[in-house]
Amino acid sequence: MPPDTMPLRTPHPAGTIPHRKLIREWMAPLSSRHTPWALALVALDTVLFCASLAATVLVRVSSVQLLLALLTGFIIARLFILGHDACHQSFTPHRRLNRWLGRFVFLPSLTPYSLWEVGHNVVHHGYTNLKDFDFVWQPLTLAEYRTLTPARRALERVYRSGWAPWLYYLVEIWWTRMMFPNPRTMPTRRAVFVRDGLLVTGFAVVWVAGLVAAARATGQSAWWLVAVGFVLPFLVWNGLIGFVVYVHHTHTRVAWYADKVAWAAAQPFVSTTVHLTFRSFMGAALHHIMEHTAHHVDMGVPLYRLKQAQKLLEARMPGRIVIQPFSWRWYIDTARRCKLYDHDARCWTDFSGRPTSVAPD
Numbered sequence: 001m002p003p004d005t006m007p008l009r010t011p012h013p014a015g016t017i018p019h020r021k022l023i024r025e026w027m028a029p030l031s032s033r034h035t036p037w038a039l040a041l042v043a044l045d046t047v048l049f050c051a052s053l054a055a056t057v058l059v060r061v062s063s064v065q066l067l068l069a070l071l072t073g074f075i076i077a078r079l080f081i082l083g084h085d086a087c088h089q090s091f092t093p094h095r096r097l098n099r100w101l102g103r104f105v106f107l108p109s110l111t112p113y114s115l116w117e118v119g120h121n122v123v124h125h126g127y128t129n130l131k132d133f134d135f136v137w138q139p140l141t142l143a144e145y146r147t148l149t150p151a152r153r154a155l156e157r158v159y160r161s162g163w164a165p166w167l168y169y170l171v172e173i174w175w176t177r178m179m180f181p182n183p184r185t186m187p188t189r190r191a192v193f194v195r196d197g198l199l200v201t202g203f204a205v206v207w208v209a210g211l212v213a214a215a216r217a218t219g220q221s222a223w224w225l226v227a228v229g230f231v232l233p234f235l236v237w238n239g240l241i242g243f244v245v246y247v248h249h250t251h252t253r254v255a256w257y258a259d260k261v262a263w264a265a266a267q268p269f270v271s272t273t274v275h276l277t278f279r280s281f282m283g284a285a286l287h288h289i290m291e292h293t294a295h296h297v298d299m300g301v302p303l304y305r306l307k308q309a310q311k312l313l314e315a316r317m318p319g320r321i322v323i324q325p326f327s328w329r330w331y332i333d334t335a336r337r338c339k340l341y342d343h344d345a346r347c348w349t350d351f352s353g354r355p356t357s358v359a360p361d
Contacts, residue, residue, distance in 0.1 A: 079105040085287075145340055
């Protein structure tokens with residue numbers, strides 16, 4: 001990996017967040033992109049994906065195939081993270097190469113490149129945690145929740161239960177906003193949206209057909225092989241991405257905003273993101289996507305430099321970045337407390353409207 005040569009300087013005064021332009025000047029030396037390293041990452045994860053699928057077909061032991069399905073889902077997430085960088089044009093220095101690489105590594109997650117680009121780059125990054133703009137895990141208010149039908153209330157409870165990020169992402173993001181979205185969810189209509197939707201649909205058809213053919217050739221159940229070679233990995237991937245986007249912006253110290261002026265004044269590119277840390281290899285295994293504050297401050301920093309960028313930010317702005325060591329206890333507590341949001345009190349509440357957090361600084 002290209003070495004980090006950015007020195008740490010005197011931190012910014014505690015209690016303040018400097019303007020984003022200044023922060024990005026700090027990070028500028030870390031925004032250089034390295035094509036050979038990017039291509040090596042694509043090659044590695046592509047080989048891992050193909051090898052995991054091949055092993056699923058060849059091993060012919062149900063318990064092992066189930067474990068391989070989990071592994072395949074995890075590798076899909078790794079490939080997607082590479083595509084996420086490519087879509088931000090932060091993967092290599094070449095815009096056209098980024099677009100082609102992005103579409104390629106997005107295929108296993110069945111993510112239409114152009115629709116992700118609009119929903120993520122423009123909407124989510126442009127309006128992070130701003131109500132009625134950023135739609136990803138946007139919490140309802142108590143008044144909004146009470147207007148829902150009983151069935152929709154039940155679904156919201158499931159989504160916010162902590163065990164269903166896979167269902168949230170599958171239904172609310174992938175199916176509703178990615179796969180040939182209707183004019184209500186995507187008012188802008190572009191031919192490239194349809195082409196990218198057809199591209200990932202065609203890949204899914206080839207993927208499933210290949211598994212059916214492999215089942216016939218090896219004397220296995222086609223239904224079972226499609227389940228462990230396609231359906232379960234895809235659900236695991238949805239669970240991982242649903243979890244990741246949830247923990248990136250849902251925290252008792254992270255606010256959501258209904259007023260655009262207040263949102264802009266809060267320096268949301270720093271204050272609305274969480275740096276989730278791990279004692280294990282998980283952060284590196286997920287291509288450092290959990291160094292999320294650095295990514296939101298400057299989308300141009302490539303994933304292979306995010307760790308250095310995050311370290312720089314935390315050294316210069318001590319106490320202003322939400323750093324959360326991961327534990328299942330913390331995650332369960334967050335899911336228990338972060339159900340709805342009270343914009344007047346600037347706090348999270350439960351489904352009865354009782355406050356479960358205090359207003360952030």
